[in-house]
Amino acid sequence: MNNNRFRLYHTDGCHLCELAQALIEQALLEGAQVSYQLIDICDQQTLADKYGTSIPVFSDGQRDLNWPFDLEQLQQFIGSSV
Known part of the structure; x- marks a missing residue:
């Protein structure tokens, strides 16, 4: 695995977050x-404030890939981050 540490900002019970995670697994x-x-945004108020209306968000720490995204967009985002 690459040393890049990506994050999927989500919260429990979020159907769109589950779809995003399935795309990442794919x-x-x-x-x-x-x-x-x-990363569950409900665990930190600053994350809830930042991502509360935009989750799921896939991030490389510098840039965010906001939902909606598809597999091709996800792969391009990952490829440009490594």
């Missing part, structure tokens, strides 16, 4: 060499 199955962690 990208990994198709050979994307990255690791990511799930």
Whole structure:
């Protein structure tokens, strides 16, 4: 796995977040060499303020990929971040 640490900002019970996570898992199955962690925005008020109306958001720490995104957009985002 690449050293890049991606994050998926989400919250429990978010159907769109589940769709985004499924796309990330699909990208990994198709050979994307990255690791990511799930970050629940409800755990930190600053994250809730920042992402509360835009989750799911996939981030590389510098840039955010906001929903909606598809597999191709996700793969391009990952590829441009490594």
